[in-house]
Structures are given as structure tokens and as C-alpha cells.
Amino acid sequence: MAYRFLIVGAGVAGASAAARLAPLGATLVLEAEDQPGYHATGRSAATYIDTYGAPTVCAATRASRSFFWSPPQGFADHALVRPIPELCLARPEQADALAAHLATHPDLRPLGAAEIRRMCPILRSEVDWSGALNDRVAELDVDAILQGYLKLARAAGADLVTGARVAALAPRPGGGWRVATAAGGFEADVVVNAAGAWAGEVGRLAGLGDLGLTPLRRTAIRIDPAMRAEQVRRVAHRWAGLRTFAPDRVPVVGMDPRADGFFWLAGQGGYGIQTSPALSETAAALINEGRLPQALRAEGVSEADLGPGRFL
């Protein structure tokens, strides 16, 4: 069957792109696993931190804020965010890095050792901590966000096929792409590569290389609250997942200049959930109008900052 848009991957990147593209034309999402969100999206630490990452990433995070705090009607039946302040800590030998962080984000509140220990009594008392408090941070309900995007996409007519790992991609004579999967063959005018840790592999399948996209393993731990350092005796929960980075640690969002109709939406690193509203809006605006949405332009971001051309 022929579609206008074919999205490879049903993590947060593919699902959010489907929600934005489906109103513009027939949209298909192909997912290798039996369910959406099984890989990086299901393993995130679920936080929104607007001071995390390179300036372009911070801009995309800020441009995503209003979506999470005021999602579209019917997106979810409860709040997507739970505000929770972030305490950024530095040991004495990290004081220069903290000073640079505070200079980049002057609205953060610097904290001294006594205040830090009062807020977080489990820290070692012999260390002379310094730090910064960010009270705009929130926990995100990632499952509600993913399901909300999929709901929007389905409501606009998108199809989702699971168990459909893309194994081959070939340009169609006259434009567009033919895609082969275990679940059959499909055609589309535009392929959106939102394959997370496999985005480089999908690029190679299309004959375009991997742009240097590299999946890196990240382990997260969660400990139970405790009143003193000695009381932290066990890790309550520990998990790992792959965060995929472009060489400059900024996501790759843009049409490949070498191949008409091949669009990259990859390399979201450790920020793919918190930037998903702005980056999916960017994908749809670039595909449909060839320019960034106003929210990112207002932040001073250009097409070149995000596009794949910076690695070619």
C-alpha cells in the first residue's frame, strides 16, 4: 500500500512525528517490536530539565514546555508533569564547571553547602558541596505521553504495524521509497527515520550511511529516600538503555540533501522525551513547508543547526 509518510520506529520520536504528520497525509508507522516504546522511550529517567544539553537542545526543551503543561484536549486524562526541583551538585574540584553552568543559566539559584545538606541529608557531610537549584524541572509521565501521541496519530487516520522491522529500503523510480519488512512491503513519498539506536543502520540500508550516530549505554539508579548517608544501603531500582548521539550531541532533524524524501529524526540522546513536542513539530514543518516552526526560530535555532547537512 502507498502512503505519503512512512515512519520507521514507534518510540517517542516516531509516535510524535505520526501525530503531527497524520493530519497532513496518509501516514504509516512501522515498528520492529510487538509494541511501541519498548526501547529507549520505555527506559528513560522521565525528567524535563530545561538546562540539560547543548544550547539548541535547551531551546527545543523550552519550546516543548507549553505542550507538556497544557497538552491538547483529550491527549491524556491526567497531568503529564509533576514538578520536582532539580539539585545540581558539584564537589570542590568541579567548582569551575558549576560556575560555567550558572553563567550559561543565570536564572538558576546558587546554593551553599549548608543549604544543600538541609535539602539532601543523604550526601556525605565531609564534602564541601556547592550547587544550583532549578525549580522549573518536572517528572514526565512518559507512558501517557507516548500513548497520547499514538492516540492523536490514530485519530488522524495513521496506521501502526508492529512486528515490522524494516529490512530494506530502495528509492522508487519517480520519487519516494519502497520498504521491505517481515510484515510485507510498503511505499511512501517520504520516509522518516525515527529508529532510535538503529537510525544509523536504517540510514545505511537506504545507502546514506549513519551520519556518525552512536548508541551509548546509560545506566540509571533510583534509591529510596533516607535521612542520612549511612542509611542508603541498597539501590531500589536499576536499569539501562541506549541513548543515541550525533557527533555534536544535537539531534538530527531534516531532509537528507542527497536523497529526496528521506528525513532524519534521530540522535535525541538523553533529551528525546523532553524535546519531542518541538522536534516533532519541527519535522512536520520542515517536511510540509521547508522551514522551522516559529517557536524554534524565536529561540534563534536555524535549519542548519539541526539538519543532517552538518555531517556531510
Ligand SMILES: Cc1cc2nc3c(=O)[nH]c(=O)nc-3n(C[C@H](O)[C@H](O)[C@H](O)COP(=O)(O)OP(=O)(O)OC[C@H]3O[C@@H](n4cnc5c(N)ncnc54)[C@H](O)[C@@H]3O)c2cc1C
Ligand atoms: C537511562 C536513560 C535515561 C533517560 N532519561 C531521559 C530523560 O530523563 N528525559 C528525556 O527527555 N530523555 C531521556 N532519555 C532519552 C530518551 O529516552 C530518548 O532520547 C528517546 O526515548 C528516544 O526516542 P526514539 O523514539 O528516538 O527511540 P526509541 O524509543 O528507541 O524508538 C525507536 C524505535 O525504532 C524501532 N526500530 C529500530 N529499527 C527499526 C527498523 N529497522 N524497523 C522498524 N522499527 C525499528 C525500535 O524497535 C524502537 O521501538 C533517557 C534514556 C536512557 C537510556
